[in-house]
Amino acid sequence: MSFNFSQKTAVSTKELFRQAEFDNILKCVHCGLCLDSCPTYRELDDEKDSPRGRLYIMRGLWEGELELEPSVIEPLSRCLDCRACESACPSGVPYGELLEKTRGIILENTPQSLKEKFLRRVLFKGLFRSDKLLITASWILKIYSASGLPKLITKTIVGNFLPKSFVFQQHLLPECSGKSFKRKYADEILPPFLPPEIEVIDSQIQKKNLRVAMFSGCIMDVSETAVHESTLTLLRHIGCEVVVPGNQGCCGALHVHSGDRKTAQEFALKNLAAFEPRHLDAIITNAAGCGAQLQEYHHLFSETNPESETGGKSAENWISFENKIVDVLEFLSRFPELLEKLSWRNDEDTVLYDAPCHLMHAQKVDENPRKLLNNLPGVRLVPLNESNWCCGSAGIYNIVQPELSGAVLNRKIESLRKTLVSNPKATTIVTGNPGCLYQIRAGIRSNNIDIRIIHPVVYLAERLKKNGI
Numbered sequence: 001m002s003f004n005f006s007q008k009t010a011v012s013t014k015e016l017f018r019q020a021e022f023d024n025i026l027k028c029v030h031c032g033l034c035l036d037s038c039p040t041y042r043e044l045d046d047e048k049d050s051p052r053g054r055l056y057i058m059r060g061l062w063e064g065e066l067e068l069e070p071s072v073i074e075p076l077s078r079c080l081d082c083r084a085c086e087s088a089c090p091s092g093v094p095y096g097e098l099l100e101k102t103r104g105i106i107l108e109n110t111p112q113s114l115k116e117k118f119l120r121r122v123l124f125k126g127l128f129r130s131d132k133l134l135i136t137a138s139w140i141l142k143i144y145s146a147s148g149l150p151k152l153i154t155k156t157i158v159g160n161f162l163p164k165s166f167v168f169q170q171h172l173l174p175e176c177s178g179k180s181f182k183r184k185y186a187d188e189i190l191p192p193f194l195p196p197e198i199e200v201i202d203s204q205i206q207k208k209n210l211r212v213a214m215f216s217g218c219i220m221d222v223s224e225t226a227v228h229e230s231t232l233t234l235l236r237h238i239g240c241e242v243v244v245p246g247n248q249g250c251c252g253a254l255h256v257h258s259g260d261r262k263t264a265q266e267f268a269l270k271n272l273a274a275f276e277p278r279h280l281d282a283i284i285t286n287a288a289g290c291g292a293q294l295q296e297y298h299h300l301f302s303e304t305n306p307e308s309e310t311g312g313k314s315a316e317n318w319i320s321f322e323n324k325i326v327d328v329l330e331f332l333s334r335f336p337e338l339l340e341k342l343s344w345r346n347d348e349d350t351v352l353y354d355a356p357c358h359l360m361h362a363q364k365v366d367e368n369p370r371k372l373l374n375n376l377p378g379v380r381l382v383p384l385n386e387s388n389w390c391c392g393s394a395g396i397y398n399i400v401q402p403e404l405s406g407a408v409l410n411r412k413i414e415s416l417r418k419t420l421v422s423n424p425k426a427t428t429i430v431t432g433n434p435g436c437l438y439q440i441r442a443g444i445r446s447n448n449i450d451i452r453i454i455h456p457v458v459y460l461a462e463r464l465k466k467n468g469i
């Protein structure tokens with residue numbers, strides 16, 4: 001039977017979960033080995049707020065023993081979806097997939113407040129669907145930042161008269177460019193900086209360049225310009241031909257995490273149509289959360305769905321697309337001999353590393369980015385204490401669960417302070433996910449710590465000598 005996300009009938013909770021293909025929940029043997037890796041369990045010390053507790057709840061819903069009521073839904077809403085429990089689980093429980101399906105059922109089958117309905121309509125179904133609105137919002141935020149108001153609120157007595165969460169949100173603001181990266185390069189074929197390698201096949205001379213595409217995202221497309229520009233520079237320096245499809249869109253991760261699978265399905269089909277016809281060797285992402293979402297699009301489409309619900313796309317379409325998605329750090333690390341040929345600065349520097357949850361626990365990418373950075377001439381990479389722990393950003397978790405998010409962030413800032421005690425010369429932290437970058441930057445700013453945080457590709461591009469070759 002197919003899983004229809006729009007159904008709002010008198011179907012029982014048990015039946016809704018049966019339709020969502022939930023059998024993997026049986027993999028959980030309730031051993032509890034995941035508990036110590038869970039940030040919310042550590043903060044709240046309550047089994048309901050642990051992975052095992054949440055799986056018990058989901059199983060209760062699946063078996064029809066529990067109903068969708070506030071006391072059941074709240075612990076599930078407090079989950080960060082950081083997926084640290086997946087890395088700790090010896091039984092291979094796909095916790096993230098189960099949680100995201102559950103949140104989809106909750107959204108479709110429980111009433112929402114007017115405020116939530118309004119925000120979903122304006123942000124998720126409005127802003128993230130429209131390039132023009134994203135560019136306009138980016139302009140407004142750029143002007144707002146330039147006006148000095150955020151500084152006035154965070155640095156002066158003015159902040160004392162405002163809600164704490166509003167003051168903290170000033171620190172969270174991204175550095176907006178007011179311009180779209182994908183529109184700047186839309187559909188150009190950007191040649192490599194290196195001459196193409198040549199090989200002869202059947203007496204024909206053929207160029208051996210890899211052709212890759214960049215995924216530019218939604219908020220990232222109009223903010224933190226240096227991350228995309230640095231990614232582009234590095235890819236071209238290792239000999240790639242790069243395209244930035246102008247018709248790509250948001251990955252849908254924020255939607256999936258909050259249960260809006262229908263809008264995410266729409267984005268999945270849009271992105272498949274944007275990238276699939278371009279004959280690519282790889283699709284490069286520089287946002288760990290987007291990369292994880294793009295690699296898991298098939299979770300949004302049940303194998304047994306009728307064609308109308310999948311836009312006519314088969315499992316093979318998704319597998320071929322998902323197999324091409326690579327995080328930029330993982331991709332660069334595949335070409336050590338090309339990186340070695342580039343001309344790097346060699347002054348000594350100590351850099352601190354934070355591992356984004358969706359890179360480490362969802363994409364299972366960890367060692368190669370660290371090796372890549374540590375192998376740069378003169379660079380010593382030091383992982384933060386508890387580098388693998390969530391920072392509390394988790395999409396819009398820092399806005400919808402500000403207190404718990406704040407507690408998780410405080411732990412991260414304490415880890416940073418401890419790491420700085422043994423590495424006092426470090427002036428830079430790197431992290432490969434924009435949400436983590438905004439969150440940790442906000443923590444650094446609100447605690448007046450003298451260190452900068454940037455994306456690893458920005459750091460790599462800084463270490464390249466001007467011509468790089």
Ligand code: SF4
Nearest residue numbers: 028029031032034089
């Ligand atoms: S999710 Fe995995 S580690 Fe956690 S209780 Fe279940 S089987 Fe054990």
Ligand code: SF4
Nearest residue numbers: 038079080082083085
């Ligand atoms: S996803 Fe993260 S917050 Fe949620 S249960 Fe797993 S470890 Fe805990």
